[in-house]
Every structure is written in structure tokens, then in C-alpha cells.
Amino acid sequence: MCLAVPGRVLDIGEKDGTRMATVDFGGVQKEVCLEYLPDLQVGEYAIVHVGFALQRLDEESAKQTLELFAQLGMLQEEFGDPWEQAAAVGGDPWPFTDDPDLEPGPASEPAPALAAPQEEGRP
């Protein structure tokens, strides 16, 4: 949660009197608040934490970090389905039976993030 992810500003607007942007994180786009970096411009990179741009980053550093995060599965951890990840960690059924948009059913195979140790790389 403390690890901010670099992203590139795609467009800038205003919402409820607050400066907001659409930011691209290696293919995933999120709405991001620019109040803490008010002079950030379209095309620039910044490190973004829980929807807030916190500090500028040069393009090369940003791209290298994004590439590394993708390799490490951290983008999945940050932007994937948190309930699915939590279910995988605990081995619990997912989705919940009262989810209106989802078919109830057993948990899928534990997947990313904090699932039990993966088979690959084992002795």
C-alpha cells in the first residue's frame, strides 16, 4: 500500500473544484487527484499513491519502474480484484453469494499476490 506506482497524465480536468487527471499505469487507467502537484501537465509522469499524484518522475525512470512492477506482478496486486486476491489468500469461496453482478460459485484456483507459495521456482 505504501508503494506508489508511476503513471503518465493523459488528460486534466476539474471535479468538485478539485484538479483531477486521467493517468495511465502501463495500460490501466485511473482517475487521479492533482491537488498535491498542481502544475503537473499532460504527458508528464508522476508517482501516484491511492489516487493522488505525489511527486514528479522522469519518463525513463517511470518506464523502468513500470516494467519492473509488471514483471513482479505488482500492477496486478495494485489494480487487480482485491476480493479475488483476498479470497485466494484465505482459500475462501468467491464471489459472495449475494453479489448481484456475479454468479455465485466456488473459489477459483488461488492466483496472484499473496496466494500460497507458487510452484514455479521450487526446488
Next chain:
Amino acid sequence: MKYIEEFQDPDLARRLLDDIHATVTRPWALMEVCGGQTHTIIRHGIDQLLPEQVELIHGPGCPVCVTPLEVIDKALEIASRPDVIFCSFGDMLRVPGTGRDLFQVRSEGGDVRVVYSPLDALRIAQQNPKRQVVFFGIGFETTAPPNAMTVHQAKKLGIPNFSLLVSHVRVPPAIEAIMRSPSCRVQGFLAAGHVCSVMGVREYPELAARHRVPIVVTGFEPLDILEGVRRAVRQLERGEHTVDNAYARAVRPEGNPAALAMLEDVFEVTDRAWRGIGVIPDSGWRLSERYRDFDAEHRFSVTGINTLEPAECRSGEVLQGLLKPHECEAFGTLCTPRSPLGATMVSSEGACAAYYLYRRLELGTVPSAKAANPAVAAPTAASAPLEASPVV
């Protein structure tokens, strides 16, 4: 230097390691403060690539892990109420309170929602004016400014049904507490890069001078860690103890002035209990008087909670760098990600989770705490000695 080919830039990694090997003449113990750094270190086996004399001690820098059990239990209690929509970041879902977690509250019918940003929780409050929306505001100096801005917005926009359950913590008092501990072995710190992106480095020179420890602001990529270690070891060998910024691409010395101003407006410093560690003076933030109406603890009467920390859990010692995760008897047996005793086993930045995920462990069928329920019985790890870590 096995596995070094897996580094993003193996040649640079080798040069940094060569330089560290050439510099070290005596044993040194360094603490990486950030849990993200711990995961990088364990995942890439950096601790095993370093000279034997350089020991990396894992610090308390996982906000999920240090959130006190009492606050988790309050969150569970509030989230269980039928008139409440409880919003949280995803990494809190599996953190064990006394006997259950947020995932279980949701499965029992509680309206628990995961948001990407605290502003999403504010939006949910706007869309559900007849219900109370509570956001779980935990985290270090990186997360506090977004939460501060959200409360500021709630006040500005007049959204009465939004509140924050606050448990923010600050890094410098934790460093102070670690250095004051009689059992402290730490001789240098790798400071958490993203915390410094917000706070700058102004809080560190006095700490470094008073305790005579080098403090090197460090990122969390493998090469960042090696560079942080290299600079810290160089200082120690020379008898220096200054603040050094090895993460200049993301950290300005002054931090982020706008974020600092908002923090000062919305929060005030308070004593804070750290899970497994105890109360550290001035180590937290709470909402200042102007924003007290948005404090969930004032809005909801949450009393009569009896917290019960598992006696076998030694995460407090892990968080203070006094114990390595695999040295805990419960590690991988009584305590696994599926059946955690403490938050350090389930947080994405927890030290125990890092060891469980990335170290090679002999799998066996050891009875776990929840073995009576096959649905949650976890693959467990025997207490075999840890081998070298591959890069997965």
C-alpha cells in the same frame, strides 16, 4: 553471486556488489524501514548476495502490520452495522482482528467495499446520503495526505455522512523508538523512499546526528536497495553519520509542500499504539479539532471490545528487527497466509509474508491452527532451514 543475472541491470548490480564487498571491513547491521523494500530484498535474495558482514534487519514499515488490534476490532464492529458502508484499501481485508477479518464481515452480510482511492469512498457517501460511509484511514506519511485531502473535501462539500477511522503512523518516532531500545543492533537506516517523497528529509538530520546513524533515503527496486546499502556501508566505514538521498529521482529534500500543508491542517500529532510493539510517543496522527466531526471514533460509540492477540504471534519482535520471520516457531505451521496469527503474514508488505512467498520452503503437512476445517487448511511449510532465494 547467483541469481544476479535476474537483476534489471546485472552489470550495474555486480558493480555495486563488488564495491560493497571491497568496502566492508567489519560487521554492520542496517535496517530497511519500508516493507516494500523488505519484499524486494527477500524476493531477489539481496541479503544473501551481500557480504556476510552486512546484515539487513527488517523494520516496522508495513502500515497494515502495525495497525493496532484494537483499531482493527473497531473497524470490524463498525463494518458489521447495517446502516454503514465500510470502505477500505484491499490489503486490510485479511488482517486478523480478534477472531475474524473484514473478509469474513463481508461474507456475513456487512457492506464492506474496497476502494482504490479515499476519494472513491467520499463519492460513495455522496451517492448514499441515507447511510453512513466510513473509510479506514491507515498508513504512513505516504497515505496520510490523500486521506487528509478527502476529509478536507468532505468538509468543503458538506458531506455529513462520511467519516474516517484514523490510525495513521509516522516513521521518525519509530526510528527513535528502535534506537532507544536496549536490544537495538541497528547501525544505519535505509529510509523509506515514498515516505520521503511527501515529507522530504527535514526530520532526519537531527535523528542521524543524535544516534550517530547514517540514514540513506532509498527506493525499493533491487538496484535502489544495493545503492542504499553501498552508501550506508561507506558512511559506516568512514565513521560518518549523515542523511544521504539515494532516491533523488523521486525525493526532493523539501518533500511535497502542498501535501505537508494539508497534513498540518487536517491532522495533529498524537501518541499511537503499534501492533506488537506498544505505544510510541508522538508516532501517529489524529484528526485535528476542526475536523473532529469526521472522526468515526467520535461518531460511533465502539465500546466493550475485548482484544485478544494470539499468544504465539511474535510479529512485534519481527517488526522491531529482533527476530527474523523464519525464526518464529509458528512460522509456516501455526501461522500461514491462510491462517495468519498476525498481520505480518498477510500484508503485501509484511516481512513474514515475504519469507513465506519467496524463500524456498520444504512443503509438508503440518497441522495448522485451522486444520480442523479442511476448507481453510493451508499448505504448510516445515521448519527446514531456508535455502537461497531464487528470483521468481
